[in-house]
Amino acid sequence: MADRARPVTVSVVIPTHDRGRVVVEAIESALAQTHPPLEVIVVDDGSTDDTAERVGRLRDARVKYLRRSHAGVSAARNAGIAAATGDLVAFLDSDDLWKPDKVEAEIAALARYPSAGGVFSDLEKVDGATFVPSFMRRTRVFSRLLAERAYRDGLLLSARALSLCLLQEVPIKTPALTVRRSALERAGGFNEAWTSSEDWEFLLRFARRESLVYVDRPLAVIRISADSLHRRDQERGELMMLRLLASERRRVADPEARRAATVGIVERAKHLSWYYRDRGRRLAAARTCLHAFRLVWQTELLLRALMVWAPQNPRRYLRRMLSARTAELLCYGVLSASLV
DSSP states (O other): OOOOTHHHHEEEEEEEESOOOHHHHHHHHHTSSSOOOOEEEEEEEEEEHHHHHHHHHHHHHHHHEEEEEOHHHHHHHHHHHOOOOOOHHHOOTTTOOOOOOHHHHOOOOHOTTTTOOOEEEEEEETTEEEESSSSSGGOHHHHHHHTOOOOOTEEEEEEEHHHHHHTTTOOOOOGGEEEEHHHHHHHHOOTTSSSHHHHHHHHHHTTTOOEEEEEEEEEEEEEETTTHHHHHHHHHHHHHHHHHHHHHHHHOOOOHHHHHHHHHHHHHHHHHOOOOHHOOOOHHHHHHHHHHHHHHOOOOHHHHHHHHTTTTSSSHHHHHHHHHHHHHHHHHHHHHHHHH
């Protein structure tokens, strides 16, 4: 990674598009690291707001500002990677934050596990008034792997274990991920055809050849806002993830990996069908479940295709129906009494 005569250097890649009001906070959280040998590469993906002016006010030689035509988050990250000079490449989204000792803790973990191609950590999640102190402990698959234990010295995940987990869910978020530049060169950068859910595609490809070490502390903070890409592009992201998992399931011959991909397809189909149903698009919700059923032949998906036509809140629906029936009976009683 680096010889003992010099400290490890880190390149922080921050892609941004029209996030001038928050990107400076992200940059400052990177500059505030207790491990100072780093550069912060801000890649402006064709912003039309005051991003350039705000970043220009920062008086720190470690900040590099690259402006390019709008081409999507994958292309922006790749531009940052191409400009990186550090031993490690770390990723930070423009609306997220780092804890001050994030980089220091990651470098220590990589020193303990020199075979690892990178490192990721737990993180905090802020979504409006909702605060999640440990994102990893809320995950469906990775939390079971942790099994309520604390890993003070980190947890090394083999490429195999990582791949099986990633076929079912994506617990690793880019603001909590740092990789060795050499490992990144072997795996390749982000697929620029992917403008949503690009992190999952990258991680699955990375995990085919590299291991990662997990730091069991929240070292980053992800902040979900109304205009977050996750919210604005949720439908397209879910559709792309379904296609990716279907492709992975066809690619692998290993029964355990196929089972993991099947679980992932069922979960993504459920999420997308909920998305459609919440917006009154019940037919699209049913079609999503039926399409996924044809891929993996899981009867649960047939049941869900039927359930999308049921009331969204059965209890409220029953109460409303009972209230209407009670009123009808009362009215009938009053009318009957008046005829006596």
